[in-house]
Amino acid sequence: MATMIGWGMQEQGWKKGPWTPEEDKLLSEYVSLYGEGRWSSVARSAGLNRSGKSCRLRWVNYLRPGLKRGQLTPQEEGIIIELHAIWGNKWSTIARYLPGRTDNEIKNYWRTHFKKKGKPSMKQDMEKAQTLKQNQAPKKQEQEPQEASMKGETISDEDTSDDHMRSEVQEMMKEYPTLEDQCFSVMSQDVASWLDTIREDDFRFSLWDLDDRKGNMDHDHQPTVFSCGVDSNSFYNNGDFIF
DNA sequence: AAGAGCTACAACCGCTGCTTC
DNA sequence: TGAAGCAGCGGTTGTAGCTCT
Numbered sequence: 362m363a364t365m366i367g368w369g370m371q372e373q374g375w376k377k378g379p380w381t382p383e384e385d386k387l388l389s390e391y392v393s394l395y396g397e398g399r400w401s402s403v404a405r406s407a408g409l410n411r412s413g414k415s416c417r418l419r420w421v422n423y424l425r426p427g428l429k430r431g432q433l434t435p436q437e438e439g440i441i442i443e444l445h446a447i448w449g450n451k452w453s454t455i456a457r458y459l460p461g462r463t464d465n466e467i468k469n470y471w472r473t474h475f476k477k478k479g480k481p482s483m484k485q486d487m488e489k490a491q492t493l494k495q496n497q498a499p500k501k502q503e504q505e506p507q508e509a510s511m512k513g514e515t516i517s518d519e520d521t522s523d524d525h526m527r528s529e530v531q532e533m534m535k536e537y538p539t540l541e542d543q544c545f546s547v548m549s550q551d552v553a554s555w556l557d558t559i560r561e562d563d564f565r566f567s568l569w570d571l572d573d574r575k576g577n578m579d580h581d582h583q584p585t586v587f588s589c590g591v592d593s594n595s596f597y598n599n600g601d602f603i604f
Numbered sequence: 605a606a607g608a609g610c611t612a613c614a615a616c617c618g619c620t621g622c623t624t625c
Numbered sequence: 626t627g628a629a630g631c632a633g634c635g636g637t638t639g640t641a642g643c644t645c646t
Contacts, residue, residue, distance in 0.1 A: 377616070401631070417632070418615070453634060469613055
């Protein structure tokens with residue numbers, strides 16, 4: 362029995378602690394050859410003395426191709442704030458809308474940037490998202506002094522309480538029970554500002570593409586390619602994106 | 605220059621839900 | 626149908642590096 366305490370120690374024979382470049386290489390080579398999944402067998406077959414869980418985490422958060430490194434952009438921050446207002450701490454769900462970013466990264470970012478200042482209210486979430494968007498799309502500001510809720514309603518100062526926002530979201534959840542529906546709702550209300558906010562490349566590989574690029578659409582919550590004809594923008598038509 | 609405090613990030617843990625048998 | 630195993634998720638912790646005093 363090798364139960365020990367602390368990183369770098371072993372429990373039940375598995376190594377813990379920071380990964381070495383050699384381990385990374387072994388894992389990358391194995392996954393590139395045999396693909397993801399069956400993590401417990403990966404650990405054995407790749408000659409890694411790591412748990413399947415650890416292998417999966419290392420791959421997903423660090424080794425997987427296409428991961429972005431470095432600071433999140435203001436656009437990404439805005440998306441995180443807005444989606445957090447909808448889904449709360451559903452980091453993996455939020456991460457699906459930020460290609461190249463992992464749930465762990467987003468979770469860490471949220472903790473260090475927002476949580477430390479005290480749990481931000483939903484109102485604050487929305488306000489900050491709003492501010493970010495307005496800063497990045499100043500031309501819209503004159504036309505739309507303040508976007509209201511995600512339902513596009515005008516709300517008074519009194520109505521911008523957390524309770525109001527929560528009930529708004531709850532209503533939206535009823536009305537739009539699935540991820541696709543919710544996103545469609547948000548995007549329908551706000552698509553112009555999103556398009557202003559998100560760079561074309563980011564956009565192209567974000568909301569409509571995601572994991573589907575790998576043909577990996579086996580998750581119920583996975584966003585599908587929305588055939589949404591948002592009239593004012595007509596950014597998607599017959600399978601082609603129009604910008 | 606050195607120690608304290610802070611920040612960012614990597615990694616682990618425990619739980620939950622799904623799949624397989 | 627239920628038990629076991631596995632994958633995924635969210636919460637938490639450890640640590641290295643940076644900044645401040």
